[in-house]
Amino acid sequence: MRDLEKYKGIIPAFYACYDEEGEVSPERIQMLATHYLEVGVKGLYVGGSSGECIYQTVNERKIVLENVMKAVGGKMTIIAHIAAPSTRDSLELAKHAENLGVDALAAIPPIYFVLPEDAIENYWTSMVEATDLDFIIYNIPQTTGYALSVTLLNKMLAHEQVIGVKNSSMPVLDINTFKLESNKELIIFNGPDEQFLGGRSMGADAGIGGTYGVMPQAYLTLDRYIRHSQMREALDLQNDINKIIFKMVSCQGNLYDVMKYILSLDGLKIGQARLPLPRMVETDFAIAKEAHEMIQKLLTKLN
Numbered sequence: 001m002r003d004l005e006k007y008k009g010i011i012p013a014f015y016a017c018y019d020e021e022g023e024v025s026p027e028r029i030q031m032l033a034t035h036y037l038e039v040g041v042k043g044l045y046v047g048g049s050s051g052e053c054i055y056q057t058v059n060e061r062k063i064v065l066e067n068v069m070k071a072v073g074g075k076m077t078i079i080a081h082i083a084a085p086s087t088r089d090s091l092e093l094a095k096h097a098e099n100l101g102v103d104a105l106a107a108i109p110p111i112y113f114v115l116p117e118d119a120i121e122n123y124w125t126s127m128v129e130a131t132d133l134d135f136i137i138y139n140i141p142q143t144t145g146y147a148l149s150v151t152l153l154n155k156m157l158a159h160e161q162v163i164g165v166k167n168s169s170m171p172v173l174d175i176n177t178f179k180l181e182s183n184k185e186l187i188i189f190n191g192p193d194e195q196f197l198g199g200r201s202m203g204a205d206a207g208i209g210g211t212y213g214v215m216p217q218a219y220l221t222l223d224r225y226i227r228h229s230q231m232r233e234a235l236d237l238q239n240d241i242n243k244i245i246f247k248m249v250s251c252q253g254n255l256y257d258v259m260k261y262i263l264s265l266d267g268l269k270i271g272q273a274r275l276p277l278p279r280m281v282e283t284d285f286a287i288a289k290e291a292h293e294m295i296q297k298l299l300t301k302l303n
């Protein structure tokens with residue numbers, strides 16, 4: 001039986017860290033990873049959507065993971081997202097991640113071409129077979145165009161290494177369905193941060209999220225309320241979190257660019273989001289500052 005306890009908690013999706021020229025910055029990666037270790041989150045999810053993996057070369061993705069591991073490896077749970085457009089590159093990243101000693105691999109389905117389900121199964125299975133690591137399916141239909149079926153989930157769960165799903169589809173019912181219809185005990189990570197409470201209430205064991213990185217303490221508290229069945233407090237806090245997310249996404253610039261700017265206001269400089277992700281426009285800066293103030297107020301209230 002694999003140890004699933006090490007995944008049960010708050011796992012921020014790690015942001016891409018660039019220098020002022022837009023190059024992957026080893027120093028900034030180590031600085032940001034160390035920051036999250038000090039905040040006390042359970043682990044990090046490296047190289048996913050928030051890590052801008054889609055816009056990075058295989059070599060850059062390796063540098064990112066190497067520096068995360070250098071800073072916090074062995075001190076927190078590390079999940080490496082290793083899906084790349086080709087199976088070939090994904091396998092290279094999988095083996096590299098295993099050599100670095102990460103805890104688990106995660107992968108989206110193949111992107112761009114709409115492929116039949118058996119091609120998706122083959123893609124994931126090659127990654128599972130490439131290493132001995134735990135493997136997490138990443139279900140995010142709104143960006144990949146493929147919604148995980150219970151049939152494929154159960155085929156994948158037949159592999160001992162496949163331990164669960166990071167579920168970013170919007171229906172909370174999907175989480176519940178995967179829990180009830182799966183043929184073995186599995187771990188489910190809530191994806192949409194706006195419904196962390198909903199996902200956890202309907203069976204998610206943990207969370208991996210894109211906005212945890214700008215307010216990890218808020219999600220740590222929310223997770224604690226849920227574990228202690230303080231549902232009234234949990235809903236109030238989820239609402240406070242959502243007002244901040246709604247504020248951030250009201251910017252024209254991409255959410256990742258906005259969150260990087262917000263982190264920079266706290267001295268955590270990790271550059272800008274990579275194009276073609278839209279950068280912040282002039283009017284966004286005041287909105288992002290407001291979001292930053294809302295975060296500070298919330299954290300003060302929680303302390």
Ligand SMILES: CC(=O)N[C@H](C=O)[C@@H](O)[C@H](O)[C@H](O)CO
Pocket residue numbers: 049140142143167168190191192193194208209210211245
């Ligand atoms: C579509 C998407 O990227 N979803 C992320 C992961 O599940 C979430 O963490 C969002 O970043 C978050 O819920 C903000 O909308």
Ligand SMILES: CC(=O)C(=O)O
Pocket residue numbers: 013014045047048049050051208209210211
């Ligand atoms: C947002 C998220 O979970 C990701 O980076 O994939």
